[in-house]
Structure formats: structure tokens, C-alpha cells
Amino acid sequence: MTSVNPRSGGFSPTRADRRPELLVTGSPVRRVLAEPLIPLYGLPGFLLPLMHPATAAATLTHDKVFADPGADVFDFVRRLRDTLEMISGVAHAGDEADHVAYAMRELHRPMKGEDTRGSTYHAWTRDIWTWNWAAITASYLQGFAKLRGWPSQQFRDDAYLGFIEVGRRFGVLGMPDSYDEFVATWPAERDRVADPRNDGVRILIGLTRAEGMPAPATLRWLPLPVWAVISAPIRHFLRVAVMIGLLPEERDMIGFGERPSDRLSERIHLAFWRMVLPREISYRIGLAWMSTRARWSRPAWRKRFSAEALTSRREIA
Template structure:
């Protein structure tokens, strides 16, 4: 049992912090495929997802649940720690043998920490293209806040580098020693992987998508692969073996210019995801003078 299960609940990152603006912004949706692919490139994580996840049969539901969970870590207030406990309970029975013949358990410290650690370099890579790059102070604040989120998830401080200076050697060692193109990585980045049509939203919309899905899926698959590789740090992309060309780089830069120009102009109801909007509204009310 993790010490996080028995000690006082860790608090989520504070309102007004880096994650407060980052995690609820719709641009996070573009970076999630890169983070997920880096996660399942770890043989143990890939095996766990391959053996236990419903990502093949219920990709839209799994994505919706994962996104809501991530939002709760930052915007959930007192619910954040409860969500962390729920995730640990969910992962306690996930175990087996990875692609290298090693026994794995989802909550093993080094495995669980890698899943969380991928978020930090992906945040940096995403900002490079989709927003204004962080200052050094913001980058350090981001890492400190991401460590705090890790505590909410029950990750021990001994399993996560406690500073940026410690993070990069750890990260490079993971890329050199562990990361590979696992079967799940290949499945997620294969343009021909079958994906069922979305099953969320009003019935007429679902019906229309079902009819149009054979036409819509191929360009969506190409775009997903494009943002997966492009918004993944280059050294991770190389370790996994994802192709990236100079023409793709130019296309990503053009796409990033468009996103950077449009998203900041959107009203809050369109720029931020629902839990983030609600939390931001509550925080503004809390700050009003009595």
C-alpha cells in the first residue's frame, strides 16, 4: 500500500499556476496522443494496456474517462485525492509478463512513475509549437506542480526525480534502456488500425458519423499520427522509431502558427474544457471582495 493511502491527502496544484492554465486548455487534446504513445512504449505499460485496456473496443469512452480523470487532478479540489485513490484501486490487479519476458505490475514504482513522467516533456514540446514557450521560471514551476500531481496519484517521491536537473538524466536513461516500439505503439500509430465511430453525443450526430465514418477515419488517422509524432520530443520519437520528415516539420510549424493565433481569441466557454471552466468560474467568485 502506498503511503499516499494512509497519510493526509496531498493538495492539487494551486489556482493561477502553470497547470491551472495548461491542463484545461483545449490544446491539451492535441498533445495527449504523444504522451500516451510514450507511455505505452515502455514494455510493462504497453503490456498492461494490451492485456487489460478497452482502448480497442471502447476508445471514445476510455478517452473521455482519461481526460476527465486528468482534469480532476488539477481542478478537482478535494476530489483530486479521491480520484488518485480510485486510479490506484483500478490498477492494483493489473499485472503479467511484458514483451521482454519480465514480470510487471502497474503500480510498481518505476513503471507508474514513467506513465506520469511523460507529461512533462510533452508539455514542453507542445508549448514549442502551440503556444509561447515557457520561461525558465515557468518551466520549473510546471515541474514542481507536476510532481505535486504525482503525489495525488500516489507516486512516491523516491520514484520521481525531484528536480529538473535530476529529471533529464532519468529521462534519457529511460529512452536508452526501456523505450521501444511495442505492439501497442505500432497499433496506435498504424494508419490502418480499425477504430469504431464515436458513440457519444446526440443520436442524430452518432448516426451521421456512423454513415460518414469510412470517409472520415482515414484523414483522422493521418492527423492523429501527425500530432503524435510531431508533438513528441524528438529524442523520444527517435527511440520509438517514428518517422518524421522536414516537410512534416514545416507543416507542424504552420499548424502551430494557426493554433497560436486562434485559440487565445476564443471565449472561455470554447477555449477551456468543462471541468476547467467550472473551476475557473468558482475561483473568480471566491476571489470577489466580500
């Protein structure tokens, strides 16, 4: 496995060695992916990849919550849940993990066209695929570091290697070899490619403002000032999520205007969870939730991204 190409930019076309031991029960990456506070504050995991001009264009064209003017806040919540569930599924879906990885690849097979800068793209292009996984990895590790803190440097390094293994199963190529190398090279690669203020990013950041958060159909008759009061707790939570999951320079890139109260809110949230829900208890809650979803419910890979649903999409396309 090799790192970002320092001459031309972009990721090297090298697949990581297979390392299934990185995904065993109790491994650092499984602990990160089982952490219930990650999906709770998961907006950056959706937002940072959207800075890629191809990802933004594909999302604006193919994703209901962006393409459908009737989509409401609950559609965005379900979309975020499904995305995070698919990412975690490779580590936590048991015998179905291979299907989750297949579904993630298959879902993006038909996505091609012009990106937000007018260049042609296909979602499976090596650099696009890997750039997006690097963005997801960066937001997850940043969120976990803030919310939980790394118990040790070894835990942190092994968690990153676990993300490489998850990405390998998705078909990701050329991630940097170590966490330190990733931290050193990813920002330059992020900045080289990013179109940070495209319409997709603008819509998602708009959820933190009353006029940008679409009310459910049953509440669309409300005057904006009334909806602003009702939606304030959700919008506040989303602002805190952006503060936790994105670096200061990333918030500047997307035009997220930090308010004087945001930093205080972030500190309050972090203090609350570290006192109320210790890391070990939180991990067990996450495992219980995913086990319950897999046994008694229909996670994303069994409905929207099941083999039948993906086949139907291909036939329609």
C-alpha cells in the same frame, strides 16, 4: 526528494514533500492541465507511457480498446479523453480531487502478469509507476512548450514542480527535483526501460494509417480506399499530434516514419493556434469546459472510475 539513481537506474524511493500551493487557481500546472489544445493533440500522452513493457502488457490485456477486436476509432477517442480527464482531475476536480487520485491508484491495483519482454510485473511497482508518470509529464510539457511556448523560465519550472505534486497524490516516488534535472536524466531512464515497438505502440501508431484505424461498425462495409479518404483528416491530425508531443528520437524509437509534409503541417498548426487562440483565452476556455463537465455531465471519475465502478471491478476480479 531525490533523482534517478545513477548507479543502477530507476527512480529513488522518496516521496516529494507536500506542496498544495502548486495547484492553486492560476498556478502554472493548472494552466497546463487546463489547456484545451493538450487533449486535442493528446495522443503522445497516451503513447509515450505505452513504451513501457509492463504498461503495454497491462493495456493489451485489460484495456477494451486494445483487447476488443470490435473497438473502433470512437472507442479510442473516449479512452484518450478519460485518461486525460483523470490526469487533469487532480488539479481541477475540486472536492473530488482526492477521489480522482484514489481512483487512479485503485484502477491499477489488479494489473499484474508478464510484460512484453517476459518479466513479471505489478503496476504498483515503484519504478513502473514513476516511469509512467515521468513519460506523461514529458509529453505534456513538450506539447505545451510547442503549442503555447513558456511565458517564462519560472513558469516552466513551477509547472514541472506542479506535475511532481500531482504525481505525489497518485503515489509517484522519486521524480527529479527540478525541470533541468528531469530533462537531463529522463531520456536515459526512458531508453533504459523502453520497449518502443511493442504491440500496444504498434496499434496506437497504426491509427495514423487507414488500414490501422478501425472504422465504426456502420462503416466497416466501405472499401479501404473509401475509408482512407473519409478518415484522412483524423489521421492527419493524429500525425501532427505525434510531431508536436514527441521528440525526434522518440518518433524514431517507435518507428514513426516522418513524411516531407509532416514538418510543414506541424508549423501550420502551431502558427494557426498561436494567432487564433491566445494563451489567456485558451486557459479560460479550458476552465469553462471542465467546469461544465463537472457540473452538467459525468466526467470519467464519476462513471467508469467511480467508487461504485471500482468496487464492482474488485468483486469481479
